Amino acid sequence: MLPEKISQNWTSFVQSIDINSQRKLKFRLQASVKVFQKSKQSLAGLWVRTDKKDGSVGFFDNMENRPIISNHWEVYTIEGEIDQHTSIFNFGGICWYNGIFCFKNFKLFIRYDTQNFTEVILKNPSFENIAHQLSIPGWKQGIGIKEPIEVQEYTLNSIKEKNKNTYLKIEGNDIINxxxxxxxxxxxxxxxxxxxxxxxxxxxxxxxxxxxxxxxxxxxxxxxxxxxxxxxxxxxxxxxxxxxxxxxxxxxxxxxxxxxxxxxxxxxxxxxxxxxxxxxxxxxxxxxxxxxxxxxxxxxxxxxxxxxxxxxxxxxxxxxxxxxxxxxxxxxxxxxxxxxx
The missing domain is CATH 1.20.120.450 (dinb family like domain)
Structure with missing residues (x-):
């Protein structure tokens, strides 16, 4: 019997799209993020991982070397390359340790030709209608490799702003400092x-x-x-x-x-x-x-x-x-x- 929940000092969410290209493609992922730190360990980031057809990992970046700590909404970006062996493009957000982590307005652009980026239509980019920790329409908790399991130190909720737009609020508590x-x-x-x-x-x-x-x-x-x-x-x-x-x-x-x-x-x-x-x-x-x-x-x-x-x-x-x-x-x-x- 597998556990209903696991315990760890980080959590993430992911959306995955299929890729089928015979040549290398450029991409740009962006989203608005803010963090309310409870300690210097409270960090957030966007992340991208490309999975190749042979099961290996291609591009990977989770902003660990430039983490988000600002408590004001700011737009952050990851840019990179999708090679011709890629089958799945995974992207989302990640947070570490105790704190409040907020994400909204995810956008993904892929350059299919030599001139222009094309915006990819994402599922629920502003995180509406979260009914349960493991039920984020269009997204999954985790990193997309296996079925999601709830992380007991974190809660996830849809929050509606005054302008009626929504964002994802993740709160981490009880993680050892x-x-x-x-x-x-x-x-x-x-x-x-x-x-x-x-x-x-x-x-x-x-x-x-x-x-x-x-x-x-x-x-x-x-x-x-x-x-x-x-x-x-x-x-x-x-x-x-x-x-x-x-x-x-x-x-x-x-x-x-x-x-x-x-x-x-x-x-x-x-x-x-x-x-x-x-x-x-x-x-x-x-x-x-x-x-x-x-x-x-x-x-x-x-x-x-x-x-x-x-x-x-x-x-x-x-x-x-x-x-x-x-x-x-x-x-x-x-x-x-x-x-x-």
Whole structure:
């Protein structure tokens, strides 16, 4: 079962048109946009992607290197070239992080001859009659590669201006601001926390749309499933919690609870199957919650200390937890690609 919603720090919308040309064509996309920023991360842009007949990507631009931040209506433009191998021309708007992002008056021009641009008739260029997040007449939420899934951090609405013209209003909320979170910790601990959030985001993007069957998949009896690897991440993290925060090893109850996840293998294949992805991510979130709470009580001097008579200090140990996390995310992404193929 696929999720009804996904979680991410950006959203986009798209309209696609078929292209069939034996030669290269020039294009110009333009639209009016304004942004009400909630932080420096609040950014918007227009975007264009051409898909070739062989499935590869031709032209691509999402204005990431020149993002829109103005809170006044202004017209923005993307210009480029459609080559003769293009089959689909995708275009739309994109926004990042928290904020209010407004779009209207999309126009597309294509130069079919050497002299003049011809305006292409678009579907619903001013976004009238939005009935639901995934029901924008003429448009789709997403980037056009697969069926749209609602992004839970964003809401989309048609807004009517005083002159009765309409525009698309996208509002992003509850997206984590890493810079603000780092301020809650001492400098070096704040950097560790930022790295955890970055890895959490990478893991979530990789797995949140997987079915339970995909989560349970493993190559052979000596390998592990995605679900087992995520629960293993939780087991390793909690072992370092008791090591560094409490200066001890697992007690008998903890050992019994986490042993299978810690060591993986055939026992983990049998125990961790049949669950949806949120089962695993929720366990990891609960373990992480304790990590964040405990780190708030500590400072950078603590990082220099050692526990359990170890030659390695606490900073080294938590960097190892992050390295371990990153290593297994790589495995998870590899497994996902094998499943997709």
């Amino acid at each position: 890493i810079d603000k979170i780092k301020e809650e910790y001492s400098p070096n601990i704040g950097t560790l926390i930022a790295m955890f959030y970055n890895l959490d985001d990478r893991l979530k993007k990789a797995v949140q749309e997987l079915s339970s069957k995909e989560i349970d998949y493993f190559l052979n009896p000596k390998t592990n499933s995605i679900g087992a690897l995520i629960i293993h991440l939780a087991a390793i993290e909690i072992s370092y919690q008791v090591d560094t925060f409490e200066d001890r090893e697992f007690n008998e109850v903890e050992q019994q609870k986490w042993e299978t996840a810690y060591y993986l293998g055939e026992a983990a294949q049998k125990e961790y199957k049949g669950y949806e992805i949120d089962y695993y991510l929720d366990i990891l979130r609960q373990v992480r919650k304790k990590t964040l709470i405990e780190f708030k009580k500590l400072n950078d001097e603590w990082l220099k200390e050692a526990t359990l008579n170890s030659i390695y200090d606490n900073h080294y140990k938590w960097l190892h937890v992050l390295e371990h996390y990153s290593y297994h995310i790589g495995q998870i992404i590899m497994l996902k690609k094998l499943i997709e193929n």
